[in-house]
Amino acid sequence: MRDHRNAIFLARETYRHRRTTDMARLLPLFGALLFMLPLLWSGARTSTGVVYLFAVWAGLILAAALLARRLMRAETAERGGKPGATVDSEPD
Numbered sequence: 781m782r783d784h785r786n787a788i789f790l791a792r793e794t795y796r797h798r799r800t801t802d803m804a805r806l807l808p809l810f811g812a813l814l815f816m817l818p819l820l821w822s823g824a825r826t827s828t829g830v831v832y833l834f835a836v837w838a839g840l841i842l843a844a845a846l847l848a849r850r851l852m853r854a855e856t857a858e859r860g861g862k863p864g865a866t867v868d869s870e871p872d
Contacts, residue, residue, distance in 0.1 A: 811840045
């Protein structure tokens with residue numbers, strides 16, 4: 781049997797926070813790839829491309845807002861529930 785004291789897995793919240801941070805870092809690259817996708821289309825109408833670009837733009841704004849909200853919630857929980865508190869601050 782395995783020794784549970786030497787588990788190699790991270791805590792669930794730490795793991796989620798790191799993956800969310802990774803998603804936030806990759807979002808600009810993903811957005812750039814989505815913006816370049818219409819360049820590969822041949823014979824597509826300009827109006828279709830414009831609608832696509834605005835949809836991608838709106839989707840990226842929504843994704844960034846959701847990621848920022850999730851990261852702020854994780855940092856607030858990490859700091860003891862005080863939004864403006866720092867990690868090193870002493871309790872009142």
